[in-house]
Amino acid sequence: MWQAGGVAVAARVEHVGSLLRPRFLHDARAGLAVGELTPARFKAEEDRAVREVVALQEVRGGVVLLVDGASFVLPMSLARIAEVAGGRLHRVPEPGAVVAGPVIVDSRRAGPGCLFAAFVGERTDGHEFAADAVALGAVGVLASRPVEAPAVVVADVRAALGALAAWTVRTVTGTTRVGVTGSSGKTSTKDLLGQVLSRLGRTVTTMGSQNNEIGVPLTVLGAAPGTEYLVLEMGARGVGHLAYLTGLVPLDVALVLNVGAAHAGEFGSREATAQAKGELVEALGLDGAAVLNADDALVAGMSARTKAPVTYFGRSATADVRAVDVRLDEQGRPGFQLVTPAGRAPVQLRLLGEHQVSNSLAAAAAAHTLGMTAEQIADALSAAVATSGSRMQRHERPDGVTVVDDAYNANPDSVAAALRALAAMGAGRRTVAVIGEMRELGAQSAAQHRAVGDLAAGLGVDVVIGVGGEEAAQVVAGATAKEATAHLTADPTTAVGLLDGLLVPGDLVLVKASQSAGLQALVRDLLARVPSQ
Numbered sequence: 001m002w003q004a005g006g007v008a009v010a011a012r013v014e015h016v017g018s019l020l021r022p023r024f025l026h027d028a029r030a031g032l033a034v035g036e037l038t039p040a041r042f043k044a045e046e047d048r049a050v051r052e053v054v055a056l057q058e059v060r061g062g063v064v065l066l067v068d069g070a071s072f073v074l075p076m077s078l079a080r081i082a083e084v085a086g087g088r089l090h091r092v093p094e095p096g097a098v099v100a101g102p103v104i105v106d107s108r109r110a111g112p113g114c115l116f117a118a119f120v121g122e123r124t125d126g127h128e129f130a131a132d133a134v135a136l137g138a139v140g141v142l143a144s145r146p147v148e149a150p151a152v153v154v155a156d157v158r159a160a161l162g163a164l165a166a167w168t169v170r171t172v173t174g175t176t177r178v179g180v181t182g183s184s185g186k187t188s189t190k191d192l193l194g195q196v197l198s199r200l201g202r203t204v205t206t207m208g209s210q211n212n213e214i215g216v217p218l219t220v221l222g223a224a225p226g227t228e229y230l231v232l233e234m235g236a237r238g239v240g241h242l243a244y245l246t247g248l249v250p251l252d253v254a255l256v257l258n259v260g261a262a263h264a265g266e267f268g269s270r271e272a273t274a275q276a277k278g279e280l281v282e283a284l285g286l287d288g289a290a291v292l293n294a295d296d297a298l299v300a301g302m303s304a305r306t307k308a309p310v311t312y313f314g315r316s317a318t319a320d321v322r323a324v325d326v327r328l329d330e331q332g333r334p335g336f337q338l339v340t341p342a343g344r345a346p347v348q349l350r351l352l353g354e355h356q357v358s359n360s361l362a363a364a365a366a367a368h369t370l371g372m373t374a375e376q377i378a379d380a381l382s383a384a385v386a387t388s389g390s391r392m393q394r395h396e397r398p399d400g401v402t403v404v405d406d407a408y409n410a411n412p413d414s415v416a417a418a419l420r421a422l423a424a425m426g427a428g429r430r431t432v433a434v435i436g437e438m439r440e441l442g443a444q445s446a447a448q449h450r451a452v453g454d455l456a457a458g459l460g461v462d463v464v465i466g467v468g469g470e471e472a473a474q475v476v477a478g479a480t481a482k483e484a485t486a487h488l489t490a491d492p493t494t495a496v497g498l499l500d501g502l503l504v505p506g507d508l509v510l511v512k513a514s515q516s517a518g519l520q521a522l523v524r525d526l527l528a529r530v531p532s533q
Helices: 039-049 078-085 126-135 157-171 186-197 215-221 241-248 270-277 297-305 355-369 374-383 412-425 442-458 470-480 492-502 519-528
Strands: 002-004 007-013 022-027 033-036 056-060 063-066 088-090 115-117 140-143 151-153 176-181 203-205 229-233 253-256 289-293 310-314 321-328 334-340 343-348 393-396 402-406 431-435 463-467 485-489 508-512
Touching: 078 088, 078 140, 078 151, 078 157, 115 126, 115 157, 126 140, 140 157, 157 215, 157 241, 176 186, 176 241, 186 203, 186 229, 186 355, 186 374, 215 229, 215 241, 241 270, 253 355, 270 297, 289 297, 289 355, 310 355, 321 355, 334 355, 334 374, 343 374, 355 374, 355 412, 402 412, 402 519, 412 431, 412 442, 412 508, 431 442, 431 492, 442 463, 442 470, 463 470, 463 492, 470 485, 485 492, 492 519, 508 519
Parallel strands: 115 140, 140 151, 176 229, 176 253, 203 229, 253 289, 289 310, 310 321, 402 508, 431 463, 431 508, 463 485
Antiparallel strands: 002 007, 007 022, 007 063, 022 033, 056 063, 088 151, 321 334, 334 343, 393 402
16 A cells, blocks of 8 residues: 555556556555545655555556556556656656556557566567557657657666666665675576575565666666565676666675676686676675675675675675585585574575575675674475476476476586586486586687586586587587587477487476576476377
């Protein structure tokens, strides 16, 4: 519910369609009308009411129900959006029309009360779908040129989203903002930390891997008033990117996981990558908290670049938050003793792979800086599950074949971690690694792909299947050089055909690649080959 003049209200709307016009204020508990909510009155109440609106969850019978639990943008009139974003109104008959739903970038997901942000992509132009979005209920469009729909026209839609996010940060008070970056493990760590902090209060996390200059503002805009913790995954493709994001969203806690070979084609070297990733902690003030990996020298060295106190995590004995007695169970799930300055407690993860220990320690260190005890953190970590798809997700086929889907993203470090997890899980079983291309490795690409095949063979993986072109051929070459069984397939469809004739009950299959390699479709086809029980 939200407050207007001290009365808890829901807003009755005149039309559920292209424009949402709040018509009357009602006492949500007694059903009593307390006055007409005209655009002018909404403008007057907006600054005060916006801080109490939790979310637009559903529209039924013409009543907009504002209730806890959903994640939607703060209600703003189109006129206020234009003011904040530095734009002008176009074809807007009612400047006071209220956006009370989410900001969306896919017109097919438009619904009552939302704002459609029209981007020009490589294959499609969102502006061409502006009218469709409004027909589905969008109040208006954030556009970079006039469209055949009510719109706020701005010079740059991306910059306008950033301006709206920065306004939201200034408006919604009482939220602790945590940023997570690194070459690998960002999404898993963000998901873990979100589940841990949810034990303290209402927490919003980045959906999936929406970690760029579009995704971060969208996450911020989805953080309703009352959000106590905002966990933001932040990515960088070059120097200055994280400085931009932290300029929009000042952080209270900055967490840097690692500096690896990911994006070497963009940064050129690990040292250049570290320079960019370190911008996250540079943005902190004296009252902030930096959380750094003691096991990565380039990350640990970022302590010299921040004014904030530093908490170190890792396997090193010098780390403030560390793991001892690490072990893997028969399903490849790690357990360990969590050690913090405030005490220790046992952790048994539900996630697959020893690399999740480092991700868990990072989340634990951030939670420790926010006041959680070792017992609270350990309990939350032990209950945490994978919430983003295609990240070491285990599927059991009825015929006894196990498929581990890790096909969302890949770089040399994450592939090595996945292969080690496969080897640990495969005791007494035949193991099969299906490896697709790792992108953005630049001049190192051939050598890094060959090293993957070499590592798979060295770990004792029984069968290696490369999927794709020259990079996949390098994976196969690396495996066969160590006399491992290896096959090269041109595409996911061919690979599925090979696996159909290869797999037998009891086999354990890992599928790993960058998302653009298309191996998520291979996983779906592989699982669909046997009817579900």
